[in-house]
Amino acid sequence: xxxxxxxxxxxxxxxxxxxxxxxxxxxxxxxxxxxxxxxxxxxxxxxxxxxxxxxxxxxxxxxxxxxxxxxxxxxxxxxxxxxxxxxxxxxxxxxxxxxxxxxxxxxxxxxxx
Amino acid sequence: xxxxxxxxxxxxxxxxxxxxxxxxxxxxxxxxxxxxxxxxxxxxxxxxxxxxxxxxxxxxxxxxxxxxxxxxxxxxxxxxxxxxxxxxxxxxxxxxxxxxxxxxxxxxxxxxxxxx
Numbered sequence: 001x002x003x004x005x006x007x008x009x010x011x012x013x014x015x016x017x018x019x020x021x022x023x024x025x026x027x028x029x030x031x032x033x034x035x036x037x038x039x040x041x042x043x044x045x046x047x048x049x050x051x052x053x054x055x056x057x058x059x060x061x062x063x064x065x066x067x068x069x070x071x072x073x074x075x076x077x078x079x080x081x082x083x084x085x086x087x088x089x090x091x092x093x094x095x096x097x098x099x100x101x102x103x104x105x106x107x108x109x110x111x112x113x
Numbered sequence: 114x115x116x117x118x119x120x121x122x123x124x125x126x127x128x129x130x131x132x133x134x135x136x137x138x139x140x141x142x143x144x145x146x147x148x149x150x151x152x153x154x155x156x157x158x159x160x161x162x163x164x165x166x167x168x169x170x171x172x173x174x175x176x177x178x179x180x181x182x183x184x185x186x187x188x189x190x191x192x193x194x195x196x197x198x199x200x201x202x203x204x205x206x207x208x209x210x211x212x213x214x215x216x217x218x219x220x221x222x223x224x225x226x227x228x229x
Binding site: 004006040041042043044045048056091093098099101102103104105106107109 | 156221
């Protein structure tokens with residue numbers, strides 16, 4: 001069974017540029033999560049989807065971050081414009097349902113210059 | 114406290130046992146997890162324990178849970194160089210901590226170094 005797929009794996013951009021990350025969850029998993037992992041820290045939840053609905057986006061900085069999961073499968077996380085402090089690893093995870101065990105993708109490492 | 118606490122570093126010799134400790138925050142947390150992260154990779158689920166258990170064993174891994182002290186530990190028997198990684202403890206909170214109810218809250222991770 002394929003795991004959570006993320007792309008790109010690495011992205012280097014200049015500040016003020018836009019950037020987008022893509023995630024394909026494990027087949028059949030209804031719940032999808034985006035996490036931010038700063039260097040030397042554990043992951044912190046940005047947004048959680050139940051199918052197409054964003055049920056918890058309280059930690060998403062909505063002035064520059066947006067996310068969508070239009071058909072309840074793949075998801076895209078966007079930053080516009082990027083700032084230096086956005087340099088981090090962006091992890092996607094999925095679970096069959098909310099409160100079930102979460103499985104993580106390999107992450108996208110973003111560097112903002 | 115509000116944070117999941119872990120010691121940052123642990124160094125052991127190959128073949129020894131490793132014990133990684135964690136203190137979590139919510140005595141009502143339902144599940145406690147251990148994840149492993151190798152360099153440049155995502156988090157790999159190692160094991161988890163339900164809050165009504167005090168011990169779980171899975172091959173070389175033993176998880177101990179002390180609910181009274183909100184303390185969780187992961188013991189790796191016969192530690193190998195391939196076990197070198199960062200280990201994250203995570204709790205699934207039951208109470209509403211500023212909107213984090215039901216979410217996974219992670220510690221900062223313990224970097225395990227295994228010397229040959």
